Amino acid sequence: MLRFAPWKLASVLALVAAAILIVVPSFMPAGAVDSLAARLPGFIPVRQIVLGLDLRGGAYMLMQVDDASVVKSQIEALRDDVRQTLRDGKIGLSGGIATQPRGVLVRIVDPTERDKAYKLLQSLSQPIGGPLAGGNGRTLDVSETDSGVQLTLTDAATAEKVRQAVTQSIEVLNRRINAMGTKETVVERQGGNRIVIEVPGLQDTTRLKQIIGQTAKLDFQLVADPGDPPNEVETLPMQKGGGTITVQKRIMVDGADLVDAQQSFDPQTGEPDVTFRFNLRGAQKFAQVTSENVGRPFAIVLDGKVISAPVIRTPITGGSGQITGNFTLDEASNLAILLRAGALPAKLTVVEERTVGPGLGQDSIDAGERAAFVGGILVVIYMISTYGIFGIFADLALAVHILLIFASMVLLGATLTLPGIAGIVFTIGMAVDSNVLIYERIREEAHLGRSVISALDAGFKRAFATIVDSNVTMFVAALILYLFGSGAVRGFAVSLGLGIVTSIITAVTMTRMMIGLWYHRGRPRKLPI
Amino acid sequence: MKLLRLAPENTKFGFMRFRRVSYPLSATLSIISVLMFLFVGMNFGIDFAGGTQVDMRAKSGEAHLAEIRAEAESLGLGPVEVQRLGAESDVLLRLNLQPGGDAAQEAAVAKLRSAFSTDYEFRGVAAVGPTVSAELEQSGTLGVVVAIVAVLTYLWFRFEWQFAVGAIIGTMHDLLLTVGFFCVTQLEFNQTSIAAILTIVGYSLNETVVVLDRIREVMRKYKRLSTPEIIDMSINAVLPRTIMTATTVFLALLALFFLGGHVIRSFSAAMIWGIFVATYSSIFICSPMLIYMGVRADVFDKPKDQDADAKSAQPRVKA
Numbered sequence: 064m065l066r067f068a069p070w071k072l073a074s075v076l077a078l079v080a081a082a083i084l085i086v087v088p089s090f091m092p093a094g095a096v097d098s099l100a101a102r103l104p105g106f107i108p109v110r111q112i113v114l115g116l117d118l119r120g121g122a123y124m125l126m127q128v129d130d131a132s133v134v135k136s137q138i139e140a141l142r143d144d145v146r147q148t149l150r151d152g153k154i155g156l157s158g159g160i161a162t163q164p165r166g167v168l169v170r171i172v173d174p175t176e177r178d179k180a181y182k183l184l185q186s187l188s189q190p191i192g193g194p195l196a197g198g199n200g201r202t203l204d205v206s207e208t209d210s211g212v213q214l215t216l217t218d219a220a221t222a223e224k225v226r227q228a229v230t231q232s233i234e235v236l237n238r239r240i241n242a243m244g245t246k247e248t249v250v251e252r253q254g255g256n257r258i259v260i261e262v263p264g265l266q267d268t269t270r271l272k273q274i275i276g277q278t279a280k281l282d283f284q285l286v287a288d289p290g291d292p293p294n295e296v297e298t299l300p301m302q303k304g305g306g307t308i309t310v311q312k313r314i315m316v317d318g319a320d321l322v323d324a325q326q327s328f329d330p331q332t333g334e335p336d337v338t339f340r341f342n343l344r345g346a347q348k349f350a351q352v353t354s355e356n357v358g359r360p361f362a363i364v365l366d367g368k369v370i371s372a373p374v375i376r377t378p379i380t381g382g383s384g385q386i387t388g389n390f391t392l393d394e395a396s397n398l399a400i401l402l403r404a405g406a407l408p409a410k411l412t413v414v415e416e417r418t419v420g421p422g423l424g425q426d427s428i429d430a431g432e433r434a435a436f437v438g439g440i441l442v443v444i445y446m447i448s449t450y451g452i453f454g455i456f457a458d459l460a461l462a463v464h465i466l467l468i469f470a471s472m473v474l475l476g477a478t479l480t481l482p483g484i485a486g487i488v489f490t491i492g493m494a495v496d497s498n499v500l501i502y503e504r505i506r507e508e509a510h511l512g513r514s515v516i517s518a519l520d521a522g523f524k525r526a527f528a529t530i531v532d533s534n535v536t537m538f539v540a541a542l543i544l545y546l547f548g549s550g551a552v553r554g555f556a557v558s559l560g561l562g563i564v565t566s567i568i569t570a571v572t573m574t575r576m577m578i579g580l581w582y583h584r585g586r587p588r589k590l591p592i
Numbered sequence: 593m594k595l596l597r598l599a600p601e602n603t604k605f606g607f608m609r610f611r612r613v614s615y616p617l618s619a620t621l622s623i624i625s626v627l628m629f630l631f632v633g634m635n636f637g638i639d640f641a642g643g644t645q646v647d648m649r650a651k652s653g654e655a656h657l658a659e660i661r662a663e664a665e666s667l668g669l670g671p672v673e674v675q676r677l678g679a680e681s682d683v684l685l686r687l688n689l690q691p692g693g694d695a696a697q698e699a700a701v702a703k704l705r706s707a708f709s710t711d712y713e714f715r716g717v718a719a720v721g722p723t724v725s726a727e728l729e730q731s732g733t734l735g736v737v738v739a740i741v742a743v744l745t746y747l748w749f750r751f752e753w754q755f756a757v758g759a760i761i762g763t764m765h766d767l768l769l770t771v772g773f774f775c776v777t778q779l780e781f782n783q784t785s786i787a788a789i790l791t792i793v794g795y796s797l798n799e800t801v802v803v804l805d806r807i808r809e810v811m812r813k814y815k816r817l818s819t820p821e822i823i824d825m826s827i828n829a830v831l832p833r834t835i836m837t838a839t840t841v842f843l844a845l846l847a848l849f850f851l852g853g854h855v856i857r858s859f860s861a862a863m864i865w866g867i868f869v870a871t872y873s874s875i876f877i878c879s880p881m882l883i884y885m886g887v888r889a890d891v892f893d894k895p896k897d898q899d900a901d902a903k904s905a906q907p908r909v910k911a
Contacts, residue, residue, distance in 0.1 A: 481853070488852070
């Protein structure tokens with residue numbers, strides 16, 4: 064009884080040694096860790112524990128794709144498609160196209176023309192997810208009414224668009240934020256229409272919001288002629304200096320065809336500006352438009368605001384040009400970043416924002432360390448004063464328990480947060496519970512008149528069922544907390560859950576070995592507790 | 593070396609006699625908790641109520657609370673709550689949820705930044721819009737409910753159903769009294785409080801399981817004793833362990849409460865309260881429930897308990 068095969072002892076010692084090696088890099092300066100990792104073979108995990116933003120400092124933002132703006136841009140695209148289709152089909156647009164909250168209405172009074180238009184426009188309704196996706200969902204409901212043809216977006220089409228918008232936004236945001244020169248940024252989807260952004264080390268979110276808050280949709284539209292029909296022009300505000308300007312609704316070229324944008328300086332005035340370059344398709348369109356409209360002012364529109372409207376002096380065929388607009392240096396370089404990264408497919412709203420400065424983070428780490436240290440010392444002293452040598456065994460097991468929590472967090476890449484530290488401190492109190500259950504049981508068995516070895520053995524055996532039952536309940540609570548909790552609370556659930564598992568390993572297996580070794584060394588006739 | 597014993601050895605307290613006191617007492621406290629929750633309410637933090645919270649430190653000297661309050665109120669952002677945080681230079685400023693949806697919270701943060709950033713360092717900012725706060729509230733409530741159901745299902749499989757009922761009532765009791773604790777103290781109720789509540793549920797069940805495990809074991813062993821005698825014997829047997837564990841957890845939490853910083857102080861306070869309530873309820877609420885439900889030693893005569901450890905191999909005596 065209470066004898067262990069040498070290989071079992073060896074494997075426990077090896078586990079402890081491995082845990083120590085895994086944890087050590089977390090207490091080294093970051094630079095030393097990198098150089099160590101470079102010198103060791105790749106399979107050895109030389110990693111530091113991941114600290115949550117509440118400890119290392121940084122900005123967290125939860126953005127939501129604005130469904131309404133997705134619908135709005137869908138309708139605008141639909142209107143352009145309808146116009147193009149009718150133009151290609153040579154059908155006169157007698158009453159124009161009216162945009163509605165969920166679709167567009169094409170007004171055509173003449174019934175035969177209307178029938179022709181109806182047949183043509185039905186081709187605009189596509190199966191959702193493209194022609195190969197199968198299923199019976201379609202993007203549009205097309206119907207003929209007395210006054211014209213009605214095209215309505217389906218809910219499924221909008222949902223699909225929102226999903227796509229989130230995916231595209233994540234790509235665009237990644238490009239934009241990386242251009243700011245931040246490190247270890249996280250941009251992830253959350254749920255159906257949310258995006259999480261985490262930027263470690265960033266404190267002032269003002270610039271971040273300027274960078275991520277803009278749609279950055281760049282359009283080139285011709286300034287309206289007095290002769291244009293009123294429903295095909297719109298009046299837009301100027302971005303600077305107030306005032307408005309009336310432009311044609313039709314977008315001649317847009318920013319989607321841009322391949323590059325750089326902040327530069329105007330060679331004549333020396334003012335900051337942005338130089339852009341189109342891809343082949345954009346360059347051809349740009350060349351065509353500029354050669355057909357020499358002498359007319361051409362408006363450069365960003366997110367519905369006109370940056371400037373220079374007059375086209377000569378056709379621009381090289382596919383590149385400059386945007387000037389009384390920019391400051393920052394504005395010009397922000398605009399270049401935005402144009403390079405591309406436009407967001409929809410408007411994003413910040414629904415939650417949390418920033419923690421490095422000072423506050425360090426304070427939290429210090430406070431957590433102090434609490435863990437003092438709490439640990441109190442428990443250690445209390446255990447020794449209650450159980451003597453057995454208390455020392457329990458305390459050694461406790462130390463390994465904490466070591467194993469850290470090691471498994473490093474291996475799993477789990478994030479340590481302040482509530483996570485609280486969870487570890489709590490498990491310091493709970494970990495010894497298993498030992499207490501065992502020791503009290505041993506005492507009881509000894510009081511019943513059993514010999515030392517038989518009391519020890521019975522104590523471990525009897526207490527084990529209770530230990531499992533009581534820890535399963537706690538573990539379930541931790542698991543649910545992880546599944547339903549968000550952010551920092553998950554950190555608590557992680558350390559609580561890991562702590563429960565490691566405490567069973569250490570309190571049961573390790574203490575049992577220590578007590579076994581202790582017994583076989585001295586063969587005591589009396590229990591020390 | 594003389595070892596410390598907080599719990600006397602071989603106690604024979606008649607715990608079950610107290611059920612005539614503990615039940616009315618707990619019933620009263622539970623009702624008060626519910627009434628407090630309905631009519632006084634908890635002090636919801638911005639996680640659940642929405643709004644803005646800023647942790648500021650004066651760049652030099654101490655922070656002037658009255659000035660900060662006056663200046664913040666002049667920004668037209670509704671009621672402003674300003675409180676000192678530990679050090680003289682640190683303050684916590686809180687705004688209610690701004691009308692105008694999610695974007696309005698952002699605007700409020702920007703206004704605070706421009707008003708205070710010359711004299712104060714912004715150490716932490718949190719702004720939670722109405723969409724997120726409503727969701728956090730839902731998922732928090734759902735989490736607590738699912739956790740309780742999951743754990744109780746486990747107990748139902750592991751024990752006889754009467755035991756599980758006892759555990760349900762004990763857990764509900766602890767939950768209500770913890771809610772009452774938040775109402776009475778008006779400690780901020782935030783996401784970490786949900787963590788505290790779930791941990792209390794876990795701890796409470798842990799305590800209950802230890803007591804019930806022993807009751808089951810003793811019932812199998814001494815089939816001729818009356819149920820109250822069996823329960824008293826079991827509780828006395830696990831009493832040293834109960835006191836010992838409650839003390840170690842209490843010591844750890846005490847360190848957390850005093851040294852862990854303001855962010856988790858309300859968490860630690862709730863947990864300390866929860867340890868006491870859970871220990872009390874496992875002894876005085878869950879266990880007597882078995883008497884009220886008429887559990888007798890013969891519930892173990894059914895073949896269900898083949899998994900049972902202890903003494904099930906002993907010859908059975910029909911009661």
